[in-house]
Amino acid sequence: MAVNLPLPIPANLKPVAGIELGYAEAGVRKANRKDLLVLKLAPSASVAGVFTKNRFCAAPVQVCKIHLEKLKDGSAPIRALVINTGNANAGTGDLGLANANASCAALAELLQCDASQILPFSTGVILEQLPVDRIKAGMPQAIANLKADNWYNAAEAIMTTDTQPKAASRTVTIDGKSVTLTGISKGAGMIKPNMATMLGFLAIDAKVAQPVLEQMVKEAADKSFNCITIDGDTSTNDSFILIATGAGALEVDSVASTAYAELSAAVTAISQELAQMIVRDGEGATKFMTITVEEGASADECRQIAYSIGHSPLVKTAFYASDPNLGRILAAIGYAGIDDLDVSKLNLYLDDVWVAKNGGRNPDYKEEDGQRIMKQSEITIRVRLARGTAAATIWTCDLSHDYVSINADYRS
Amino acid sequence: MAVNLPLPIPANLKPVAGIELGYAEAGVRKANRKDLLVLKLAPSASVAGVFTKNRFCAAPVQVCKIHLEKLKDGSAPIRALVINTGNANAGTGDLGLANANASCAALAELLQCDASQILPFSTGVILEQLPVDRIKAGMPQAIANLKADNWYNAAEAIMTTDTQPKAASRTVTIDGKSVTLTGISKGAGMIKPNMATMLGFLAIDAKVAQPVLEQMVKEAADKSFNCITIDGDTSTNDSFILIATGAGALEVDSVASTAYAELSAAVTAISQELAQMIVRDGEGATKFMTITVEEGASADECRQIAYSIGHSPLVKTAFYASDPNLGRILAAIGYAGIDDLDVSKLNLYLDDVWVAKNGGRNPDYKEEDGQRIMKQSEITIRVRLARGTAAATIWTCDLSHDYVSINADYRS
Numbered sequence: 001m002a003v004n005l006p007l008p009i010p011a012n013l014k015p016v017a018g019i020e021l022g023y024a025e026a027g028v029r030k031a032n033r034k035d036l037l038v039l040k041l042a043p044s045a046s047v048a049g050v051f052t053k054n055r056f057c058a059a060p061v062q063v064c065k066i067h068l069e070k071l072k073d074g075s076a077p078i079r080a081l082v083i084n085t086g087n088a089n090a091g092t093g094d095l096g097l098a099n100a101n102a103s104c105a106a107l108a109e110l111l112q113c114d115a116s117q118i119l120p121f122s123t124g125v126i127l128e129q130l131p132v133d134r135i136k137a138g139m140p141q142a143i144a145n146l147k148a149d150n151w152y153n154a155a156e157a158i159m160t161t162d163t164q165p166k167a168a169s170r171t172v173t174i175d176g177k178s179v180t181l182t183g184i185s186k187g188a189g190m191i192k193p194n195m196a197t198m199l200g201f202l203a204i205d206a207k208v209a210q211p212v213l214e215q216m217v218k219e220a221a222d223k224s225f226n227c228i229t230i231d232g233d234t235s236t237n238d239s240f241i242l243i244a245t246g247a248g249a250l251e252v253d254s255v256a257s258t259a260y261a262e263l264s265a266a267v268t269a270i271s272q273e274l275a276q277m278i279v280r281d282g283e284g285a286t287k288f289m290t291i292t293v294e295e296g297a298s299a300d301e302c303r304q305i306a307y308s309i310g311h312s313p314l315v316k317t318a319f320y321a322s323d324p325n326l327g328r329i330l331a332a333i334g335y336a337g338i339d340d341l342d343v344s345k346l347n348l349y350l351d352d353v354w355v356a357k358n359g360g361r362n363p364d365y366k367e368e369d370g371q372r373i374m375k376q377s378e379i380t381i382r383v384r385l386a387r388g389t390a391a392a393t394i395w396t397c398d399l400s401h402d403y404v405s406i407n408a409d410y411r412s
Numbered sequence: 413m414a415v416n417l418p419l420p421i422p423a424n425l426k427p428v429a430g431i432e433l434g435y436a437e438a439g440v441r442k443a444n445r446k447d448l449l450v451l452k453l454a455p456s457a458s459v460a461g462v463f464t465k466n467r468f469c470a471a472p473v474q475v476c477k478i479h480l481e482k483l484k485d486g487s488a489p490i491r492a493l494v495i496n497t498g499n500a501n502a503g504t505g506d507l508g509l510a511n512a513n514a515s516c517a518a519l520a521e522l523l524q525c526d527a528s529q530i531l532p533f534s535t536g537v538i539l540e541q542l543p544v545d546r547i548k549a550g551m552p553q554a555i556a557n558l559k560a561d562n563w564y565n566a567a568e569a570i571m572t573t574d575t576q577p578k579a580a581s582r583t584v585t586i587d588g589k590s591v592t593l594t595g596i597s598k599g600a601g602m603i604k605p606n607m608a609t610m611l612g613f614l615a616i617d618a619k620v621a622q623p624v625l626e627q628m629v630k631e632a633a634d635k636s637f638n639c640i641t642i643d644g645d646t647s648t649n650d651s652f653i654l655i656a657t658g659a660g661a662l663e664v665d666s667v668a669s670t671a672y673a674e675l676s677a678a679v680t681a682i683s684q685e686l687a688q689m690i691v692r693d694g695e696g697a698t699k700f701m702t703i704t705v706e707e708g709a710s711a712d713e714c715r716q717i718a719y720s721i722g723h724s725p726l727v728k729t730a731f732y733a734s735d736p737n738l739g740r741i742l743a744a745i746g747y748a749g750i751d752d753l754d755v756s757k758l759n760l761y762l763d764d765v766w767v768a769k770n771g772g773r774n775p776d777y778k779e780e781d782g783q784r785i786m787k788q789s790e791i792t793i794r795v796r797l798a799r800g801t802a803a804a805t806i807w808t809c810d811l812s813h814d815y816v817s818i819n820a821d822y823r824s
Contacts (some may be wrong), residue, residue, distance in 0.1 A: 055753045056746030056771075091742040093756070093772025126739020127773050236743050313725070313811075314819055321820035327538020330503040331648050334468030341467045344505070359468075360505025361539050399725075401816050407726055408733035 003288040003377050003397065005280040008167040010152035014180045016203040018042035018245025022146035023157040026138025028131055029086030029124060034157035036135060038142040039081040039201065040111065044246030047071075047078040047119070048213040050221040052238035058090035059100040059130075060120040061237060067104075067116050071210060079113045081241065083121040083199065084135055085160050090236035091127040099130040106136040110143055121199055123160055123186065123237050155184040158199055161406055162186050166277040172266045175259050177249040179206050181270050185225075187278035200225055200240040200274055205248030206263060215255050216264050217242040224271035227394045228279050229310045242267065279395045284402030287319045290380040294391040301338050302385070302392035308336035309381060316399035319379065324370030326355050329381060345386035351379060415700040415789050415809065417692040420564060420579040426592050427560035428615040430454035430657025434558035435569040438550025440543055441498030441536060446569035448547060450554040451493040451613065452523065456658030459483075459490040459531065460625040462633040464650035470502035471512040471542075472532040473649060479516075479528050483622055491525045493653065495533040495611065496547055497572050502648035503539040511542040518548040522555055533611055535572055535598065535649050567596040570611055573818055574598050578689040580682050586674045589661040591618050593682050597637075599690035612637055612652040612686055617660030618675060627667050628676050629654040636683035639806045640691050641722045654679065691807045696814030699731045702792040706803040713750050714797070714804035720748035721793060728811035731791065736782030738767050741793060757798035763791060 019041055026036040041047070049068060051061050067078065082103055089096045104118035111118075122130065155165035169182040183202030208216065217240065225240050252259050280288050291310050296302035309315055312332040318325040329348060333341075348356035350373045355365050373379055431453055438448040453459070461480060463473050479490065494515055501508045516530035523530075534542065567577035581594040595614030620628065629652065637652050664671050692700050703722050708714035721727055724744040730737040741760060745753075760768035762785045767777050785791055 054743060054746035055748075055750065056742045056755050088739070091739045091768060091772060093770065096772065125737065126743060127737075127768065128739075129773070236739075236746060313815070317816055317819035320816065323820065325537065327500070327503045327540075327648075330468045331466060331538060334466035334648060336467075338467065343468050356503060356539065358505065360503060360508065361541070399816060401813050403725070404729055404732065404811060404813050404816060407729035408735065 002163050002281040003285050005164060005277055007164055008152060008155060013151035013167050013169045014171065014182050015148035015151070016180050016182050016245055017148070017205045018045055018247030019203050019243060020146040020148050021150035021154040022142040022144065023150070023153050024138035024141035026084065026134050028084050028134055034153065035085045036138040036142050037083040037154050037157040038107065038139065038146065039154070040146055041079055041243060042245050042247055043077060043079070044207065045077060046208055046210045046213045046244045046246065047241060048210070048217040049239055049241040050217055052235060054236045056091055056236045058088050058122060058237040059092055059096035060089055060122045061239060062097060063100045063104065064119045064121070064239065067119055070116055076114055076117055078119055079117040080107055080111055081119045081121065081201070082107050082139070083158055085158060086124040087122055087128055087130050088124045088126045088237050089122040089130040092129055095129055099132040102132050103135055107139055110139055119241070121237070121239055123158070123199055126236060151182050151184060158184060158186045160186060161283055162281055164281065166274060166281065168270050168273045168277070170270060172262070174250055174262045179204055179248055179250050179263065179266070181266060183270055183274050185274040185278055187281055198225060198235070198238050198278055200271070201243070202241070202267065202271060202274070203243040203245060204263070204267065205245050206250040206252060207246035207248070208244035208263070209253040212252055212255055212260060213242060213244050216260070216267055219264055220268045220271040223268050224275040228275050229307060229394060229396045276395055279397050282397035283406045284400040284404070285397035286377070286400055287398040288378045289319060289396050289398070290393060291396060292380060292391065292393045293383045293385065295385045295387060296390040296392070297388040299390045299392050302390050303394065305333055305336040305338065305383060305385070306392050306394045308332045310394055310396035313399055319374065320398040320400045322371070322374040324350070324367060324374045326350065326370060330356060333383060341385070347384040347386070349382040350374070414575050414693040415697050417576060417689055419576055420567060422564035425563035425579050425581045426583065426594050427563070428592050428594050428657060429560070429617045430457055430659030431615045431655060432558040432560050433562035433566040434554040434556065435562070435565050436550035436553035438496065438546050440496050440546055446565065447497045448550040448554050449495040449566050449569040450519065450551065450558065451566070452558055453491055453655060454657050454659055455489060455491070456619065457489060458620055458622045458625045458656045458658065459653060460622070460629040461651055461653040462629055464647060466648045468503055468648045470500050470534060470649040471504055471508035472501055472534045473651060474509060475512045475516065476531045476533070476651065479531055482528055488526055488529050490531055491529040492519055492523055493531045493533065493613065494519050495570055497570060498536040499534060499540055499542050500536045500538045500649050501534040501542040504541055507541055511544040514544050515547055519551055522551055531653070533649070533651055535570070535611055538648060563594055563596060570596060570598045572598060573695055574693055576693060578686060578693065580685045580689070582682060584674070584678045586662055587671050591616055591660055591662050591675065591678070593678060595682055595686050597686040597690055599693055610637060610647070610650050610690055612683070613655070614653070614679065614683060614686070615655040615657060616675070616679065617657050618662040618664060619658035619660070620656035620675070621665040624664055624667055624672060625654060625656050628672070628679055631676055632680045632683040635680050636687040640687050641719060641806060641808045652683070688807055691809050694809035695818045696812040696816070697809035698789070698812050699810040700790045701731060701808050701810070702805060703808060704792060704803065704805045705795045705797065707797045707799060708802040708804070709800040711802045711804050714802050715806070717745055717748040717750065717795060717797070718804050718806045720744045722806055722808035725811055731786065732810040732812045734783070734786040736762070736779060736786045738762065738782060742768060745795060753797070759796040759798070761794040762786070
């Protein structure tokens with residue numbers, strides 16, 4: 001059950017000039033489902049990405065990093081992305097790496113470019129070899145239906161345990177020039193910053209210099225995909241890719257320009273929307289929670305406390321139950337690892353309700369006020385540390401029976 | 413549902429000379445249940461403890477620390493422990509501290525000693541004030557039924573979401589002298605080292621010098637109660653107390669003695685049994701998992717990886733489902749935060765089944781072998797890092813539907 005997650009409407013997803021999308025039913029793991037996606041880029045496109053920090057990073061992630069790194073040596077531009085679901089190609093050793101490279105080579109042959117101009121992505125079960133022959137066999141079908149107006153199908157093609165496709169689209173005007181931004185993402189478990197079992201692909205039709213785009217994707221990820229958590233499990237395959245097709249009128253060649261600032265803000269905003277969609281569709285989610293920690297000595301300690309709250313199974317089950325058992329939040333703050341935290345100065349709010357004051361129950365707090373907020377589907381937990389001026393915000397969801405069901409049954 | 417947790421048999425729980433136990437139904441939170449326990453100690457007893465490291469440590473924990481610290485200044489010995497369930501007296505500020513002290517004062521008056529000779533313990537809901545009047549009113553009843561042969565009732569009196577009482581008892585012979593060890597513990601959620609929503613009380617009838625006992629309780633806790641995790645939530649109230657009544661024949665006054673080594677080993681062994689009982693009765697547990705990480709560069713990194721596996725909801729739900737989706741274990745190892753971990757040397761075993769070899773799927777691994785092990789109720793996950801000679805072991809359980817039910821319904 002997703003929390004206030006609007007089903008994207010195909011007609012609202014604007015094509016981005018310079019990019020075409022095509023999908024196939026390749027039967028990677030199961031038959032009769034879209035499980036292969038190809039994104040074909042104009043030669044003018046620049047591409048940058050951020051990837052999981054999991055030491056067991058998947059073979060496709062390793063290949064992506066190598067191919068993107070080559071751009072710095074003046075290698076030919078990225079021409080296509082290939083994404084499969086059903087198999088993560090992670091924990092697969094040298095054969096996994098060879099399979100990821102084989103996928104790239106196969107697509108490169110079809111598109112008449114070099115294998116290093118392809119970026120591969122996989123999501124699904126870990127520790128099983130990629131059925132690369134089925135993926136290769138599906139490629140011609142995906143190429144045959146390549147078109148610019150295919151974002152909704154693309155969003156469907158990358159789903160795993162997601163209950164619905166995730167996509168967002170908008171147009172902004174910068175320096176008097178129109179820029180279209182359209183993106184898709186998928187979750188829905190194993191979500192933690194750096195990053196998640198998540199894939200995110202965002203395209204804009206501006207022309208953005210490679211180093212500038214690299215800065216922009218990092219800024220956007222740090223304020224969006226790196227601020228979400230569902231279960232604290234960081235996946236082996238997380239990737240967020242920003243594509244600037246260069247087919248539009250706007251050009252950005254410096255991070256110091258006002259155009260950069262405006263475009264980066266627009267990219268961050270739509271990235272937040274795509275990231276929050278992943279939380280809204282978190283496995284078994286019934287509540288969407290925003291956790292804000294303020295007045296910290298550093299943003300890092302604020303984030304540490306926010307994640308301690310956001311990962312606590314006891315907090316998450318209390319929210320699932322709409323039970324204002326809010327001492328569990330204090331406990332999670334207490335074990336966050338901030339050794340010199342003076343809890344006697346700490347204040348806790350649930351939306352506008354002041355729950356804990358100076359480390360203890362607020363004498364004016366009434367259980368029915370907490371209860372009223374807990375029944376909402378969207379709740380903000382706000383902590384004031386009274387130690388400084390730093391702050392951090394993350395987004396998460398509750399822990400329900402369905403989370404257990406989904407993850408206990410995932411492979412069956 | 414507990415995993416292979418034998419119901420203690422009252423007749424098997426040996427009295428420990430120098431300690432009497434009495435309980436009451438004080439109605440702290442609910443009527444008609446044992447919720448107050450008093451342990452009365454001989455004047456010859458020494459007492460030492462380890463406590464939660466949660467910054468929101470509960471009022472009784474703060475009071476315990478102060479009273480135990482006073483022993484170092486030659487203060488009069490601890491004469492009694494008072495334990496209530498139903499309310500944790502945590503997140504309760506100055507009033508909570510006053511209430512914990514009031515409990516001590518009330519019991520001290522009844523036992524004709526000083527309030528600083530009492531150690532208070534509470535477990536239950538956080539952020540609500542302790543109903544200290546009800547606790548005081550229950551004390552005479554607890555004192556009236558004080559007796560040496562009351563360990564089973566004591567084990568019942570400290571239960572919260574535990575499905576059954578936890579107790580262990582044995583006799584060892586050291587230096588030709590018999591020593592009786594009897595202990596009780598309670599869980600069952602919010603279990604993580606340093607420490608857990610756990611209380612553990614272990615009594616021995618040896619005479620042990622105060623500083624020696626302090627060393628012994630730390631050693632035992634580090635190898636038992638600090639090696640268990642259920643949900644990663646470290647509670648505000650965790651306490652493990654070792655009482656040496658001094659009523660028996662054995663005397664230990666130096667950590668350098670062989671008697672110390674033998675007694676400490678016996679104390680550690682029974683502490684492990686009591687700690688593992690907590691995991692076996694973990695909220696909703698259906699599997700008991702031992703996680704051993706070997707060949708690490710340090711014990712700390714082994715523990716870090718073991719906990720990363722043990723806390724992963726995806727790993728825990730896979731075990732609940734008996735689904736050998738073992739890539740989830742690799743993912744948890746990968747995000748444990750060991751930045752220079754070379755996963756290409758890593759080996760993973762499930763009991764005697766070699767699952768991952770040199771970072772990838774072992775070519776000889778067969779899914780049916782993994783499936784066979786996953787169906788067991790007790791499973792060992794063994795990781796070899798090939799980085800050194802250090803090792804660590806922790807114990808944990810799976811994550812089931814019942815965990816969610818128990819924690820979503822806890823207060824209702």
